[in-house]
Each structure stands twice: as C-alpha cells, then as structure tokens.
Amino acid sequence: MFKTRNERTTNLLKTLSAMVFLAVIFFGIAAEGTDKFDIMIGKSSESNDIDPMLVKAVISKESNFNPDARGKSGEIGLMQVRICAAADWAKALDKNVPSEEELSIPEINIEIGSWYLARAIKSWSDYKHSVVLALCEYNAGRRRALEWMPCRKSGQVSITIESTRAYVRDVISRYSEFASEGTALVYSR
Numbered sequence: 001m002f003k004t005r006n007e008r009t010t011n012l013l014k015t016l017s018a019m020v021f022l023a024v025i026f027f028g029i030a031a032e033g034t035d036k037f038d039i040m041i042g043k044s045s046e047s048n049d050i051d052p053m054l055v056k057a058v059i060s061k062e063s064n065f066n067p068d069a070r071g072k073s074g075e076i077g078l079m080q081v082r083i084c085a086a087a088d089w090a091k092a093l094d095k096n097v098p099s100e101e102e103l104s105i106p107e108i109n110i111e112i113g114s115w116y117l118a119r120a121i122k123s124w125s126d127y128k129h130s131v132v133l134a135l136c137e138y139n140a141g142r143r144r145a146l147e148w149m150p151c152r153k154s155g156q157v158s159i160t161i162e163s164t165r166a167y168v169r170d171v172i173s174r175y176s177e178f179a180s181e182g183t184a185l186v187y188s189r
Contacts, residue, residue, distance in 0.1 A: 036065065037078065040107050044114040050121065054131070055079075055114050057175035058138065061167065062113075067106045076103040079113025089115050120145075128154045132168055139167045 037059065038052075045052035062080040063069035071080050081103055089112045090097040102108050120134035120142075127133055127149065136159060137145035148159050159165040 037067075037106055037110065040110045041114075044107075044110045047111070048114040048118040050114055050118040051175075053179040054171075054175050055110065055117065056178050057171045058113065058117060058135075059110070060174045060178075061171045067104060067109070076100055077109035077113075078106055079109050079117075081109055081112050081116070085116045086112050092119075124149075126153050129157050132157045132172075135168045135171055136164055140164045 038056070041052050041055050041059070045055050059065060059078045062075075063078045065078065067078050069078070069080065070076060073082070075082055083097070083100070083103070086103055087097045089095070092115075098108055098112070103112070117134060117138055120137040121130055124130035124133040124137075124145075129150070133145050133149060136148055136157065140161060144161070144164070148157050150156055150158070159168065
C-alpha cells in the first residue's frame with residue numbers, strides 16, 4: 001500500500017526522533033536523574049512507533065521514574081499499567097498476560113505502557129488533538145475520552161474532569177521540556 005506524503009513525513013520524524021533520542025542517551029547528554037530508563041524507552045518507542053519523549057513524559061507524570069510505584073486502583077510500575085491493559089496487550093500480541101510481579105519489571109512495564117499509549121494515539125489519529133485524546137484515554141479510560149471528543153475532528157477536546165485536564169497539561173509540559181532538553185524535536189500531531 002502507498003503511504004501519503006504526510007504519513008512518510010510523520011514516520012521519518014518519528015525515526016529521526018528515536019535516533020536522536022538514542023544518540024543523546026549514548027553520549028550521556030540526557031537530563032540528570034531522568035535518564036536511567038532511556039534505553040528501554042527508546043527501544044519500546046521504536047517498536048511501538050511512538051515518540052520516546054512522550055513516553056518519557058508519561059513515565060515522569062505517572063511514577064516520577066519509580067519502578068516500584070503502585071496506584072490506588074491497582075496501577076503498577078513506571079507507566080502505572082493495570083492488569084486489564086496488560087491483558088489487552090497480551091491478547092493483541094498473542095502473549096501470556098504478565099503477573100503483577102512481571103509488570104513491575106521496567107522493560108515489560110514500558111513496553112506495555114508504550115503499546116497502550118500508541119494504540120490510543122492511533123485510534124484518535126483522525127482528530128487534530130489525537131495526543132490529547134490519547135492522554136485522556138490513558139488517564140481516565142476510553143469511555144471518558146469518547147465523552148470528551150469534539151464533534152468536529154478539528155475541534156477542541158472538552159475535558160470535564162479537572163484532574164484529567166491537569167494530567168494532560170502536565171504531561172504535555174513535561175514532553176515539551178524533555179524534547180527541548182533532549183532532542184529539540186517536538187511533534188505537532
């Protein structure tokens with residue numbers, strides 16, 4: 001199948017971003033205290049076709065880079081993955097559902113969280129604010145994101161829960177910060 005020019009450009013930007021991200025890690029330029037998981041983030045981002053700086057921003061917000069973090073509703077690890085999200089990942093990729101203990105392993109947690117976030121972004125790809133809708137879904141669930149989606153695909157997302165609105169703002173802010181410090185590449189999806 002032939003890809004449109006925009007799809008090719010987007011794929012090129014993602015590839016370049018991942019390459020620059022990994023180069024920054026390799027040369028030790030990444031921000032102090034936040035680079036411990038950068039190689040894992042880079043690998044998972046590449047395999048899931050997602051911007052590594054967005055994954056890093058979600059990890060920063062969800063767990064502050066603490067692999068032992070546990071949420072009030074059963075979220076586990078760096079990306080605060082729930083067992084139901086891990087089950088979706090396992091079913092989609094024909095793998096075994098990881099145990100709670102396995103979800104605490106950074107490589108597994110980042111892989112599943114990256115997959116889940118990438119899937120959400122792809123599902124909202126027709127919308128101007130696909131990343132915002134995907135972050136809403138990651139934080140508050142698909143049902144809520146559907147409630148907040150705009151009537152027009154170019155319209156604004158109307159988030160009615162303040163904690164989710166703050167979550168999205170914070171992740172985007174962290175994303176911009178990491179992107180400017182690490183690669184100077186910021187996606188505008």
